Amino acid sequence: MIVRVSIREGFFRKASVATAFYRYTDPQEAGNRSDIRWATLTSPVGGAALRVDATGMHLLGMSVYPCAAADITLAMHPGDLPKRDFYTLNLDHLQSGVAGKNSWGALVLPKYQIPSGKVYKWSFLLTPTDSPVVKKAAFPRTIPGQ
DSSP, X not given: OOOXXXXXXXXXXXXXXHHHXXXXXXXXXXXXXXXXXXXXXXXXXXXXXXXXXXXXXXXXXXXXXXXXHHHHHHOSSGGGSOOOSSOEEEEESOOOOSOSSSSSSOOOOGGGOOOSSSOOOOOEEEEEESSSOOOGGGOSSOOTTO
């Protein structure tokens, strides 16, 4: 179990897929945001939007890719990532740590591993909307201090 010494909860600024997804030299998952209570995905040109809400006792991890997850797995270089006309939304309950005591092959330290053979429960709600602007009164939770 990962215990955080300090957690700041609040409203964080907008991010675009172009700035959130980093094109590493060796393509890999990027732009993950953790501890998401809710998020709204919109298009910069307007139209429909998608709201994502954590509905259980756990917050979500979330990332959006400008391609398919398989594209990232198969690409050897950033230029190998094809231009797509869709985005991939990735929702996670937990993510394992990145590396161990070094960055060249050591296993993730046990305290940062996610044990297998254990039951994990989490839930979320996806709500499509016709408008990218959601009235504040529609939010099921409030942000402290606002």
